[in-house]
Amino acid sequence: MTLTKADRTRRRILESAATVFAAQGYAGTSLRHVADGAGLQLGSLYFHFASKDALLGEVVTDAVQFAEDRVRAALEARGSGATGRDRLSAAIRAHLQALHERSERGAAVVRIVDLPRELAATGARRHVRRYAQSWSALVEAAQRDAGLPADADTVVVRNLILGAMRATVGPRQLSPAQVDSVADTVIALVLR
Amino acid sequence: MTLTKADRTRRRILESAATVFAAQGYAGTSLRHVADGAGLQLGSLYFHFASKDALLGEVVTDAVQFAEDRVRAALEARGSGATGRDRLSAAIRAHLQALHERSERGAAVVRIVDLPRELAATGARRHVRRYAQSWSALVEAAQRDAGLPADADTVVVRNLILGAMRATVGPRQLSPAQVDSVADTVIALVLR
DNA sequence: CGCCGTTTTGATTTCATCTTAGAATCTACT
DNA sequence: AGTAGATTCTAAGATGAAATCAAAACGGCG
Numbered sequence A, B: 001m002t003l004t005k006a007d008r009t010r011r012r013i014l015e016s017a018a019t020v021f022a023a024q025g026y027a028g029t030s031l032r033h034v035a036d037g038a039g040l041q042l043g044s045l046y047f048h049f050a051s052k053d054a055l056l057g058e059v060v061t062d063a064v065q066f067a068e069d070r071v072r073a074a075l076e077a078r079g080s081g082a083t084g085r086d087r088l089s090a091a092i093r094a095h096l097q098a099l100h101e102r103s104e105r106g107a108a109v110v111r112i113v114d115l116p117r118e119l120a121a122t123g124a125r126r127h128v129r130r131y132a133q134s135w136s137a138l139v140e141a142a143q144r145d146a147g148l149p150a151d152a153d154t155v156v157v158r159n160l161i162l163g164a165m166r167a168t169v170g171p172r173q174l175s176p177a178q179v180d181s182v183a184d185t186v187i188a189l190v191l192r
Numbered sequence C: 001c002g003c004c005g006t007t008t009t010g011a012t013t014t015c016a017t018c019t020t021a022g023a024a025t026c027t028a029c030t
Numbered sequence D: 001a002g003t004a005g006a007t008t009c010t011a012a013g014a015t016g017a018a019a020t021c022a023a024a025a026c027g028g029c030g
Helices: A005-024 A031-038 A042-048 A052-078 A084-099 A105-112 A124-144 A154-166 A176-190 B005-024 B031-037 B042-048 B052-078 B084-099 B105-112 B124-144 B154-166 B176-190
Strands: none
Touching (some): A005 A042, A005 A052, A031 A042, A052 A084, A052 A124, A084 A124, A124 A154, A154 A176, A154 B176, A176 B154, B005 B031, B005 B042, B005 B052, B031 B042, B052 B084, B052 B124, B084 B124, B084 B176, B124 B154
């Protein structure tokens, strides 16, 4: 283990940042707050991250990556022979689970996805966009299946679904059972 | 018209504030920016509003009031004899129209509604809560109609619908025709 | 016109924030 | 154990934001 000490605090910083970020939003997040959460002194952050933007950028890509992995895994488990309707249903459940994961990593995505003005520099935007596009594909397949209204704009429908799921996270932490129940509701609502 | 001059600039400030808030979020909004948008000097704001929080609070209550009025009007136009399904459908269309109104008043609600930590003091929270409750009633009626899944938690469904509509507003201003089309999509998606 | 309350200005204070830099401490390796 | 390098701390600088206030500008009314 040649590279450890730095990596562990780095992790701690990212988790703290994700938490604060999810709670306060981008502009509302102060680095002192993040440092406190990580048990560090303000100045020490800069050994690990070049700037606030860089840190937040990494939080975002991390969180998106996380959700992406979960969704991909769920889809692979379901096999590629599944109907578009079933695939979308599985993706919804996986996305919701990722969003409500204890680690706080998930919750961060939610806050940011729509206010990423200052993240232009980092590669975060690309990640978010790619993830959104994969959802477009899922929606389109479900539309062909007649699982979703076929005459509606795919991108609009995709945004509605993602927006509905986004509205699911709040101050209160949901139990896995509750998340499952919410997923049932979303699926029942969206897939007739 | 004994009370005019101040009121007109007051209006201007509120509009500017709504725009900036909608674009930058609460913490990201600087009062200098708001003042610029209103054609005023920073210090002049404090003649009209006691603090940033007070200003924000008024923007929110204003915007919620606006949406509330639109929805109520739409419901009254439809008559109280209408089915729960039809009433919900009308409310969705009205809410979306309010959200995308040119005046920028609508867009402001959307950004803030869920990050109102600093609004505790003002009466804004009460307004938001009341509006949300009226939506619960609409959803519940539609559930009895079998327009919506009846076994799902009303509050969850309500949040999903509001969240989906919230996801509808973005940087680009939508034309009334586009808003109508989006409304059609939402209604088709939500009411089977 | 010239006055008085209303409205706006512009300078100033206070404070939080991001960022930097050098000193201090710790860790891993010989 | 001792040392070099990696990690963290402390302190300070720079910027920008919220809030305050005396003084100036405005605007209707006698």
